[in-house]
Amino acid sequence: MLRYFTLEYWLDDGWYVGKLKEVPGVFSQGQTLEELEDNLREAFQLMMAEEESLPFENVYSKEFAVAV
Known part of the structure; x- marks a missing residue:
């Protein structure tokens, strides 16, 4: 499944640095854009x-509002 x-992403001292x-919390870097994508x-x-693999038995979720 895709x-x-x-x-x-952005360039920082010649490195491609990016996030999803x-x-x-999903960040990475690479010497090329392709390497950055692979690392991400x-x-x-x-x-x-x-x-x-988290040991929680009961995990709950709900929607909540945040004023912006």
């Missing part, structure tokens, strides 16, 4: 694997 995210806009894919997959 999921699509927004990659926000919709997934807080790996970071996302590692985060998802870790989240699946």
Whole structure:
């Protein structure tokens, strides 16, 4: 299954640095844009694997409003 995210990236001292806009905490870098994309894919997959192994039995969610 493919999921699509927004990659926000910038150059910092010759490195491509980026994050997935919709997934807080998934950042990476690479010497090329392609390497950055590969590293972000790996970071996302590692985060998802870790989240699946969390020891919580009952996890709840709900929508809530924030004024902006």
